[in-house]
Amino acid sequence: MKNFYFNIALPLPIRKTFQYSYSEKIKKGSRVFVPFGSRKLVGIVIEEVKEDKSIETKNIIALLDNLPSFSSKAFECIIWASKYYHHPIGEVFHSFLPNHLRKNNLHKDYAVSNNDYSIIGEKPKLTDEQNNALKIYKNSSDFKVNVINGVTGSGKTEIYLRIIEKNLEEDKSTLLLVPEINLIPQLIKVFSERFGGNIGVYHSKQTPIQKYKTWQASANGNIKIIIGTRSSVMLPFKKIGSIIVDEEHDESYKQNEGFRYSARDLAIKRAQVENVPIILGSATPSITTIDNIAKNKFIELVLKKRFDGSNPPKILLYDSNKTKINNGISEELLELIKETIAQGKQVLIFNNRRGYAPFYQCLECDWIASCNSCETNLVYHEDLKRLVCHRCESKYGIPDNCPSCSKSSLNISGVGTQRIEKYLQEEVKEAQIFRIDYDTTRKKDAIDDLITEINKDKAAILIGTQMLSKGHDFPNVALSIILNIDTLINNPDFNTAEKLSQLMVQVSGRVGRSRNIKDGKVIIQTRYPNDKNLLNLRDGNYMKVAKGIINDRKNLNQPPYTASAIILATSPKKESNIAYLNEARQYFDNLKLETIYGPMPSQVSKLKGRYKHLIYIQFSSRSQLHKEINKFLLISEKWSTLKKVKAMIDIDPNNFY
DNA sequence: AGCACGCCGACT
DNA sequence: GTCGGCGTGCTC
Ligand SMILES: [Zn+2]
Ligand SMILES: [Zn+2]
Numbered sequence: 085m086k087n088f089y090f091n092i093a094l095p096l097p098i099r100k101t102f103q104y105s106y107s108e109k110i111k112k113g114s115r116v117f118v119p120f121g122s123r124k125l126v127g128i129v130i131e132e133v134k135e136d137k138s139i140e141t142k143n144i145i146a147l148l149d150n151l152p153s154f155s156s157k158a159f160e161c162i163i164w165a166s167k168y169y170h171h172p173i174g175e176v177f178h179s180f181l182p183n184h185l186r187k188n189n190l191h192k193d194y195a196v197s198n199n200d201y202s203i204i205g206e207k208p209k210l211t212d213e214q215n216n217a218l219k220i221y222k223n224s225s226d227f228k229v230n231v232i233n234g235v236t237g238s239g240k241t242e243i244y245l246r247i248i249e250k251n252l253e254e255d256k257s258t259l260l261l262v263p264e265i266n267l268i269p270q271l272i273k274v275f276s277e278r279f280g281g282n283i284g285v286y287h288s289k290q291t292p293i294q295k296y297k298t299w300q301a302s303a304n305g306n307i308k309i310i311i312g313t314r315s316s317v318m319l320p321f322k323k324i325g326s327i328i329v330d331e332e333h334d335e336s337y338k339q340n341e342g343f344r345y346s347a348r349d350l351a352i353k354r355a356q357v358e359n360v361p362i363i364l365g366s367a368t369p370s371i372t373t374i375d376n377i378a379k380n381k382f383i384e385l386v387l388k389k390r391f392d393g394s395n396p397p398k399i400l401l402y403d404s405n406k407t408k409i410n411n412g413i414s415e416e417l418l419e420l421i422k423e424t425i426a427q428g429k430q431v432l433i434f435n436n437r438r439g440y441a442p443f444y445q446c447l448e449c450d451w452i453a454s455c456n457s458c459e460t461n462l463v464y465h466e467d468l469k470r471l472v473c474h475r476c477e478s479k480y481g482i483p484d485n486c487p488s489c490s491k492s493s494l495n496i497s498g499v500g501t502q503r504i505e506k507y508l509q510e511e512v513k514e515a516q517i518f519r520i521d522y523d524t525t526r527k528k529d530a531i532d533d534l535i536t537e538i539n540k541d542k543a544a545i546l547i548g549t550q551m552l553s554k555g556h557d558f559p560n561v562a563l564s565i566i567l568n569i570d571t572l573i574n575n576p577d578f579n580t581a582e583k584l585s586q587l588m589v590q591v592s593g594r595v596g597r598s599r600n601i602k603d604g605k606v607i608i609q610t611r612y613p614n615d616k617n618l619l620n621l622r623d624g625n626y627m628k629v630a631k632g633i634i635n636d637r638k639n640l641n642q643p644p645y646t647a648s649a650i651i652l653a654t655s656p657k658k659e660s661n662i663a664y665l666n667e668a669r670q671y672f673d674n675l676k677l678e679t680i681y682g683p684m685p686s687q688v689s690k691l692k693g694r695y696k697h698l699i700y701i702q703f704s705s706r707s708q709l710h711k712e713i714n715k716f717l718l719i720s721e722k723w724s725t726l727k728k729v730k731a732m733i734d735i736d737p738n739n740f741y
Numbered sequence: 742a743g744c745a746c747g748c749c750g751a752c753t
Numbered sequence: 754g755t756c757g758g759c760g761t762g763c764t765c
Contacts, residue, residue, distance in 0.1 A: 092765080096742055102765035121764045122744060139765055727761075
């Protein structure tokens with residue numbers, strides 16, 4: 085009996101494949117069950133090869149797919165991703181399989197859901213801008229990147245609906261990527277008010293069966309509209325029409341652990357390989373995207389006007405050096421809050437820190453409460469009367485005396501949302517107060533219930549974190565106050581100016597759109613009212629700020645004008661990380677590159693008892709990055725310092741995690 | 742990654 | 754003497 089030989093990718097942090105044999109030919113992209121040492125693993129067939137007699141090849145135990153789990157196009161994208169991100173191929177394949185297919189399960193058929201996608205809702209008349217954008221979109225159905233640069237309320241979603249409609253007419257599927265799970269429910273609502281059929285969902289909080297059902301229904305074309313987070317970018321499709329990436333600027337598209345990929349960038353690759361259009365939507369496009377528009381790689385479709393004709397609110401800078409600050413809010417702004425409430429209107433307070441106070445520290449020595457397993461600062465939570473680690477959610481009691489110098493001079497410092505809530509409850513007694521942060525929205529539907537209550541249009545104060553800037557609109561807010569951004573301006577790290585501008589414009593775009601609020605106001609409380617980027621933000625024109633940031637990046641040789649990478653080392657010992665990274669640093673120093681930082685501890689320097697350190701490198705071009713990282717990986721393979729650490733690469737990093 | 746193998750310290 | 758701790762190296 086003739087045997088066939090295959091290279092198989094296994095879910096291991098190893099940059100190679102393993103050879104196995106089988107009695108039949110197997111298509112690439114198929115799952116197989118194989119023996120590996122003393123265990124058994126599910127792997128992916130990469131290619132048929134001729135027998136390598138120098139290896140004692142084992143037999144494949146079972147072929148698990150009748151049709152390959154990865155179509156030849158998805159396969160091509162994953163091979164590309166593994167090379168682009170310099171990540172072990174088996175782990176890349178593994179990360180795009182739903183749980184059910186990661187184990188040695190055969191496929192099973194589930195009942196077909198409602199797949200009649202006839203239009204049931206009423207279609208609104210399109211504005212000229214919308215018509216124009218759609219015309220450009222429709223003029224070809226080959227690969228192209230269309231960027232919908234549309235302010236909040238300009239009708240981006242209606243364009244998505246028309247694109248889906250066009251795809252359905254051609255019996256094609258649409259994939260809509262979103263940065264966060266909690267943006268999915270409202271999109272499902274809008275989509276199912278327009279189309280009759282089932283809307284597929286794919287994200288990490290689903291049960292394995294739910295996830296597999298969507299995977300299968302997408303593969304056989306029963307579900308033609310799919311909304312999903314990152315990992316849905318490699319779903320199988322019977323016939324895909326286009327991909328939409330909503331809020332493309334959102335950094336949540338980048339995975340920050342394991343296989344560190346950008347779902348937005350991978351979506352662009354997928355669209356290119358499938359030869360279909362991709363739409364990137366945002367009111368605040370990323371600097372990279374704006375740069376690609378300037379280079380004519382992407383096509384910009386602008387939606388400037390809000391369809392209800394309302395104007396975006398003005399952004400004012402409030403110099404907080406002027407008055408006394410209590411619990412994070414200046415006295416003058418507190419008066420303004422009181423006035424607004426007295427007029428029966430709503431106030432929104434944005435403070436990007438949850439809990440009561442972000443630090444608990446000693447005034448005598450430099451002791452500061454931190455988590456034993458993460459080494460991050462513990463945050464005081466008033467409701468729990470405990471210190472909480474925001475990374476691992478561990479809770480600690482509150483010591484009365486300093487563990488370091490044993491004096492009783494411990495104190496909280498800094499301002500979290502709970503502290504502002506308590507302060508305003510005392511100061512503005514007549515106002516109803518809603519706090520919207522991770523702690524108040526943990527329960528399912530909690531956030532939707534809160535939003536429904538808030539939008540009933542009564543005088544109220546909303547206090548919240550990032551969450552306020554993503555997806556939800558607050559039309560009755562007449563005054564927004566943005567607090568606590570000075571630490572960001574003071575200690576800029578990755579893309580601070582870009583992130584901050586996007587945040588400010590996103591918050592301001594979501595408020596004050598109801599008819600009875602003519603002059604919504606957004607006030608940024610800052611000690612740096614002369615900061616260049618803040619000044620540029622004042623007329624709410626994001627593109628103007630973006631131009632400034634792009635110029636800075638160009639002058640400072642920062643991405644996208646250079647290509648960046650992080651080499652990460654993880655091990656139980658700090659010294660092992662440092663030894664390896666020092667050797668790596670020396671290696672790269674010899675190459676005379678743009679910039680090298682480190683070795684330094686990662687911002688999450690300790691996780692599950694393992695330390696993490698890194699070096700950050702900027703290359704003058706993408707091709708130089710790939711060439712040098714490949715060479716480095718090959719050479720460093722033999723280093724003895726590597727044996728004591730796990731090393732990983734982060735391409736296009738956007739933090740030091 | 743996960744597992745076996747082996748070498749060393751400590752405890753019946 | 755042997756149990757178990759973890760450091761090392763290998764897995765087609
Ligand atoms: Zn002390
Ligand atoms: Zn922790």
